[in-house]
C-alpha cells in the first residue's frame with residue numbers, strides 16, 4: 001500500500017482547506033496559465049475547489065479523459081447547492097421559494113437519479129471503472145469499508161447498495177466503455193436544509209414524466225463517530241480504493257485554477273451546466289392544473305409543458321360558456337411558447353378591453369402562483 005497512507009495523513013503539509021496533503025505535482029495544479037490539458041497522471045484525485053459547477057465538470061472531464069483501462073477515484077465537496085438528476089423536473093423537486101431567499105443554486109447534473117442537497121458537511125466521491133469490470137455492489141463495498149474503517153463497524157449496504165448507518169445515497173451512470181458510481185457521504189451536513197430546499201410547495205397536481213426522488217431518512221456520520229471528518233473520510237476512502245484495485249498512486253489535489261478553467265472543454269461544460277437549455281430545457285414533459293376562487297367563480301388553469309416551454313395553457317371559469325371564458329382562453333393562448341417559470345409579470349392585451357381588470361388579476365395569479373417559480 002502507498003507509504004503516504006501508512007502515515008497519519010498524506011504528508012506533512014496542511015493545505016488551505018485543511019486537508020492534510022502532500023504537495024501535488026507542480027505541473028498538475030500550481031501553474032496558472034492554461035496551455036494544454038493537464039495530464040491525468042494519478043488514479044486518485046481530491047478537489048480542493050468547492051464550486052459545484054467546477055467540481056461536477058471536473059468529474060465529467062476526468063470521466064471522459066482518464067485512461068480507460070484503470071479505475072479512478074475523485075473526491076470533492078461543494079458549497080451549498082441543490083443537485084437534481086438529469087431526468088428530473090425541478091419544479092417537482094425543488095422549493096424555489098426557499099432557494100430564492102438564499103444564494104443557493106440548483107444544478108442539473110449529468111447523471112440520473114434523485115435530488116440531493118450539498119454543503120461542506122457532505123463529501124462526494126466518484127469511482128470510475130472500465131465498464132466490463134463495473135459492479136455496483138463492488139464499488140459500494142469499497143465505500144462501505146471506508147466508512148467501517150472510520151470506526152463505524154455497524155455500517156451496512158441496503159438492498160439499493162446504499163451504505164447505511166442512517167441513510168446515505170449513491171447513484172451511477174454508464175457511458176460507452178467506462179462507468180462511474182458516484183455518491184454522497186453525509187458527515188456533518190445541515191440536515192434541515194434537505195426539508196427546506198427539497199420539498200416543493202403545492203405541486204401535487206403537477207404530473208410529470210421523468211424520475212422522482214426516493215425520499216429517505218438520512219443521518220450524518222458524526223452522529224455515529226464524533227471524530228468523523230472530511231479529511232478522515234478522504235484518507236479512508238483513498239485507502240479502501242487503492243486496496244481494492246491494488247494500486248499505490250499518490251493523490252493529486254485539484255484547484256480551481258486557470259489551468260482547468262481556461263480549457264475550452266471545461267469552460268464550455270461549466271457554462272452548459274449553468275445554461276437555461278440544460279437547467280430547465282431538459283425538463284421532461286409535465287402538466288400542472290391549479291384552481292383559485294375569483295369573484296366571478298372558480299378559475300382553473302391547466303398548463304402542459306415540454307422541454308421547459310409552455311405548450312398549451314387552458315384557462316376556464318367553472319361551468320360557464322361566456323365571453324369572459326373566451327377572454328380567459330385567449331389569455332392562456334398568449335402564454336404558449338413562453339418558458340415555464342419565466343413569464344413576464346407585465347400583462348398587455350389589446351383584446352377584450354371589457355375584461356381588462358379581471359384579466360390582469362388572473363394573469364397576476366398565474367405569474368405569482370402558477371408559472372413564476374425558478
Ligand SMILES: Nc1ncnc2c1ncn2[C@@H]1O[C@H](COP(=O)(O)OC(=O)CCCC[C@@H]2CCSS2)[C@@H](O)[C@H]1O
Pocket residue numbers: 083109113114115116117118122124125167168169170171182183184185186194198212213214215216217218
Ligand atoms: N446529500 C445527501 N446525501 C444523501 N441523501 C440525501 C442528500 N440530500 C438529500 N438526500 C435524501 O435523498 C433523497 C433522494 O434520494 P434518491 O435516491 O432519489 O437520489 C439520490 O440519492 C441521488 C444521489 C446523487 C449523488 C450524486 C453524487 C455527486 S453529485 S449528486 C432526498 O429526497 C433526501 O431524502
